[in-house]
Structure formats: C-alpha cells, structure tokens
Amino acid sequence: MSSDGPVAAADARALFAGFAGAPALVLAVSGGPDSIALLWLMARWRRARKSGPALHVVTVDHGLRKESAAEAREVKRLAASLGLPHRTLRWTGDKPKTGLPAAARDARYRLLARAARTAGASHVLTAHTRDDQAETVLMRMARGSGLTGLAAMTDQTERDGIRIARPLLPLSKAALIATLDKAGIAYAVDPTNADPHFTRPRLRALMPVLAAEGLGPHALARLAARMARADAALELMADGAERFLALRNPGRAPDAIDAGAFMGLAEEIRVRLLLRMINAVGREGPAELGKAESLALAMEQAMEGTRSGILLKQTLAGAVISLTRHRLKIASAPPRRAASRKRP
Structure with missing residues (x-):
C-alpha cells in the first residue's frame, strides 16, 4: 500500500x-x-x-x-x-x-x-x-x-x-x-x-x-516500525530479568533486590526495570527517561567505589531509591509536607 x-x-x-x-x-x-x-x-x-x-x-x-x-x-x-x-x-x-x-x-x-x-x-x-x-x-x-x-x-x-x-x-x-x-x-x-x-x-x-x-x-x-520491534524485544528481556531477580531474592521483601545481580544486567534493561519499579511505587510518576538514565549511571559509579554502607540514596518521581553493595531497595517516598504559612 x-x-x-x-x-x-x-x-x-x-x-x-x-x-x-x-x-x-x-x-x-x-x-x-x-x-x-x-x-x-x-x-x-x-x-x-x-x-x-x-x-x-x-x-x-x-x-x-x-x-x-x-x-x-x-x-x-x-x-x-x-x-x-x-x-x-x-x-x-x-x-x-x-x-x-x-x-x-x-x-x-x-x-x-x-x-x-x-x-x-x-x-x-x-x-x-x-x-x-x-x-x-x-x-x-x-x-x-x-x-x-x-x-x-x-x-x-x-x-x-x-x-x-x-x-x-x-x-x-x-x-x-x-x-x-x-x-x-x-x-x-x-x-x-x-x-x-x-x-x-x-x-x-x-x-x-x-x-x-x-x-x-x-x-x-x-x-x-523497527523501533517498535526492538522495543517489544527489549520489553520481553526486561520481563525475563524481573523473573531472574525474583529467583535471586527468595524469602526477602520484593522491594529488596540483589544489587550485584541487578548491576550485572545490560544497561538498557537496568533503565527499563528502574522505570518499572519507580512507576509502580512512586507517588509522582511517571519517571522521566533521562532522569532514570542518570540514576542508572550514578548507581554504576557508586558500585565502582570502595565505600561501604549506603552507597546512594535518591528520590525520583515520588520513590526513594537506596543502594548498598548488596541490596537495591525502591519504596514509596513519604508524602511531601505542605509548605507552612508564614505568620505575619
């Protein structure tokens, strides 16, 4: 046609x-x-x-x-x-x-x-x-x-x-x-x-x-059309990555992810999973792609360092992302407090 x-x-x-x-x-x-x-x-x-x-x-x-x-x-x-x-x-x-x-x-x-x-x-x-x-x-x-x-x-x-x-x-x-x-x-x-x-x-x-x-x-x-085809394939890979992470997390809270396993995924899959998880629990979504990409890069850089304890803690789209050397946790952020009125 x-x-x-x-x-x-x-x-x-x-x-x-x-x-x-x-x-x-x-x-x-x-x-x-x-x-x-x-x-x-x-x-x-x-x-x-x-x-x-x-x-x-x-x-x-x-x-x-x-x-x-x-x-x-x-x-x-x-x-x-x-x-x-x-x-x-x-x-x-x-x-x-x-x-x-x-x-x-x-x-x-x-x-x-x-x-x-x-x-x-x-x-x-x-x-x-x-x-x-x-x-x-x-x-x-x-x-x-x-x-x-x-x-x-x-x-x-x-x-x-x-x-x-x-x-x-x-x-x-x-x-x-x-x-x-x-x-x-x-x-x-x-x-x-x-x-x-x-x-x-x-x-x-x-x-x-x-x-x-x-x-x-x-x-x-x-x-x-080609982008749609590639996007559909990557979504299937992200589905598989979710199942893989769940198998690596038996008996633990669903929002506590094996950080090493997560960081071992391809960058595109990590970004897609971050968007999924943040949008699932965030109060201000959907998260912007560019901000999720920046977060993924910051996580990678944090894991390359020698620090211990909490390597990264950030809020994005109403979700709190916490990263340690062993665990990635994404949870809902507490509601924002209304700005207090100044007294005259």
Whole structure:
C-alpha cells in the first residue's frame, strides 16, 4: 500500500478486516481530508458487507475556529448521505493559554471515549496516516525520546477504557486526497495545520527537504516500525530479568533486590526495570527517561567505589531509591509536607 493513488476497495477490505466482528465503531471525523476519507472508505466497506459493526460518526468541535461549527455540519450532511448517524460534541469551558494542542487532544479523546461507551462501540477509529507517523517520529527525536518513544504511534492503543484504532497508518495523506478527488467528495482545510506557531506544522514544512535526502514519511514510518520491534524485544528481556531477580531474592521483601545481580544486567534493561519499579511505587510518576538514565549511571559509579554502607540514596518521581553493595531497595517516598504559612 505504498502508492499515492486512490485507495482500492480490496486495500480497504484488508485495512478494516479486523473490525468485522465489532458490535459498533465510532469514527472520529473532523471534516479534514484524512478523516473524511476514513468516513467514506468505512461506509463503502460496510455497504459491501451483509453484516458488520454499526458505524457512528462523531465530530469534536473544539470551538477554537469560527469555521468549526460549519465544518461539523458538513460532516453531518455527508454522514447522512451515506446513511450513518452523526453527533457533534463540543469542548466547553476555558481553554489554556499554553499547551493548547495537547489539551485539545486530551479533550478530544475524552469526548470520543464517552461517545463510544454511549454507542456500545468497542473502538474509536481515527484517521492518522503515514505522514502523521513521520511527524510524530521527528517530534520524539527532537525531545530526545528513547526506543519506546521513537516507535511513535501503534495501530491500536487503549484510552479511557476504549480501544483507539488507526487503520490508515499504512497510507499516505496523498492517497486519501486522491481517493476523495476521484469520488468527488469535498473536505475542509484547517489553516492551523500550516500555522508555524505549532510544532507539527513547522516539521511538516521541513518534510520536502528531508524527503529529498531520503528521510521522507516512508523512511520515518519504517524507522518507527523497527523501533517498535526492538522495543517489544527489549520489553520481553526486561520481563525475563524481573523473573531472574525474583529467583535471586527468595524469602526477602520484593522491594529488596540483589544489587550485584541487578548491576550485572545490560544497561538498557537496568533503565527499563528502574522505570518499572519507580512507576509502580512512586507517588509522582511517571519517571522521566533521562532522569532514570542518570540514576542508572550514578548507581554504576557508586558500585565502582570502595565505600561501604549506603552507597546512594535518591528520590525520583515520588520513590526513594537506596543502594548498598548488596541490596537495591525502591519504596514509596513519604508524602511531601505542605509548605507552612508564614505568620505575619
């Protein structure tokens, strides 16, 4: 499915085959080309089947642009022409002055999950494409993400008890636009997608230059797939390391780990286990990868010294990490005391 031409019916059947047994699906449709293509392709797929899931079209109006209400009405008209029910959900209340894209995304998924529960749907389907995946990889690179972050978006995740599915991840945005153009279906263009005040549009503007150097969306999406494969393998190794440490710790408290055995593990596995243990008991998680890496290095340096007793004691993400030559202990930190008020 690497072509940028219209999506064939056979390709759509392959993309949507895993949803045939679902009771109902919510389609997240904003009115832009990607989500309109999702709506049209899913409607065509469902019409060709004798049975299958009920489709519910939902538009989240964030109320951030004056055109958004009209765009929601256009989605409703298209859904009706395809014989599908439609709802518009609005993000009400005050909007943050900073971090607006992230807040809008959280609100969108919260509203979509609520709509899915109301409809009895097992999944919410979004229209993320290979281009979106490439931009996510670049964003994660810029933030210094590890393997897990560079794996970027998976085809399915869970949020608020509902599965979020991204069946169009293998497709390019150009293929979806070509599909709509061939079908004669109109779509809206959101100007914020080109607003350089936001990170994604700035990265999007770099794509032609990167593609000319061989780092286009296809290559970045392939990188994400390889990172996901490596990440899954390392998670299995971390599972095995946990079992190994448990066998080395018979009859002792589960938070008292054989320090020598732990330090004998590969550095990547040590970092992953630190994150797991800290996040399991910490009161302020999740712990940041960079801080866990620094902690792992400090532990290694402490073990190389000649001191006895407590070699390292540190608090991270609401957990207390204590290291002696023989034991590593990670426990919940006591609650922080509220700052006392100064008397006048």
